[in-house]
Amino acid sequence: MITFYPGPSKVYPQVAQYIQEAFDSGIISANHRSQEFMQMLERTIAGLKSKLAVPDDYEVYFVSSATECWEIIAQSLIIDSSLHVFNGAFGEKWMEYTHKISLRTSEASFDYNENLLLDHSAVFSKNEVICITHNETSNGTKVPDSFLADVRQEFNNVIAVDATSSMAGVALPWENADVWYASVQKCFGLPAGMAVMIVSPRAVEQAEVVGERKHYNSLLFIRDNFLKFQTPYTPNTLGIYLMEKVMQQVTPIEELQIQTLERARNWYAFLAENGYELLVENEEVRSDTVIAVRETKERVAYLKKSAKAAGITIGNGYGKEKETSFRIANFPAIEDSEIRTLMDFLAREAVK
Structure with missing residues (x-):
């Protein structure tokens, strides 16, 4: 079929070979605190940053899904509230889920045929997180890079972007946002069950101000471990291995x-x-x-x-x-x- x-979606056909190699190598049975695993995680992150042209000072984490990223952002980065810019179902779901956690959300929804323009009269608290759906999977729309550039130039807020159906398919303007995330079952050509979360120094600073460490997936707790090329909980080892191999394969x-x-x-x-x-x-x-x-x-x-x-x-x-x-x-x-x-x-x- x-x-x-x-x-x-479609998985790269080479993944079948990579799965067998992972089994034969023993890596999928390795302790996630072992040197073998840590070296693999370090290689995987380096390969991803190289192939996707991620800035050197941005950090890469692997979590379970894009949906988990909604939770991490809501728990660990929101101080006052969040503004959600969207025109479709997934952007709306992100806002609704955030509301369940933080209770402080606002929306800037627009029609899917509408040109998205920055409201220069808008005034935000510096602690408000601006959440933008870069590529709306539900209706086949995108936010032009020029809009992200305008938001970055106009405001000093932390900007979080859902790039689930565009990351690894098109070049992203990384420095125009502070949190980028995507599940791997779309443009990465990998099996479902893992997501990539990429954060800027500005996002890390805000996480430190919030100081939230109550959850297994608190951003600071995740970061503490990834800085040592470890994970805060038993990871999707096979998914990380496959990511390393696919990043070696793609242009x-x-x-x-x-x-x-x-x-x-x-x-x-x-x-x-x-x-x-x-x-x-x-x-x-x-x-x-x-x-x-x-x-x-x-x-x-x-x-x-x-x-x-x-x-x-x-x-x-x-x-x-x-x-x-x-x-x-x-x-x-x-x-x-x-x-x-x-x-x-x-x-x-x-x-x-």
Whole structure:
């Protein structure tokens, strides 16, 4: 089955070999306080920072999921409140979860076809965390890098960014935010069960001001361990090993982004040429990694069923557009031949 589901999505085919190598090496049975594990963790972090061009002074942690990152940010970084900038289901869920923990949240929601502009009249407490969903997986939109640059220039607040469906697929403007996080089952091409959290010195300073150490996943507790190339709790050792191997395999993000953007342009052109209606009409905010197509409820059900019979999985719609859209992952692990297969299928179905 060829999968274009936007997470969990296609895993790099080499991962099967890497899993066997991990088993044969004994690393997945190693104590996570052992020298063997610590050396692997150090190599993995170094490889990730190199391939994704992460600034030297930003720190990398591995946790269980992007959802856990919501919890870590709420517990360990919020002093006064948090402002959530979003236009879709996952950004809204982040705000709702934060509210359950901190009770102090506000929203700046916008339409998914809207150009996001900075409100220069806004006034924030310096302790308010600004939370932005970089790539909204539910509806196939993105926040332009120019918006993040404007927010960074205008405010000194800690900025946290959900990059779950864009990290490792496109180059990210790391220095325009302080916390970046992503689950690995999308652009990283890895099995679900781990997330990457990348934090700036500014975020560390705020965590130290908050001083929160009550939880197993308190940011300061995580950091104490990662500085020693250890983890605060028994980690996903296999996931970390696979991350090391995939980071060795992939090209630098600057090169990988060229492929991602070219494929996105090809997809959008193909869909328009074949009469498919895009969910996101505004080209400036269309995602490069998750492509959303609008159809009738009946047509969506038909296409999903027909694609499955042809050995192809396309993504369900999500949130408000669950039944009237489908999504196509444009992640690096997907091969050109697989894209051609889906395009051929959609071209045939377009004339029916």
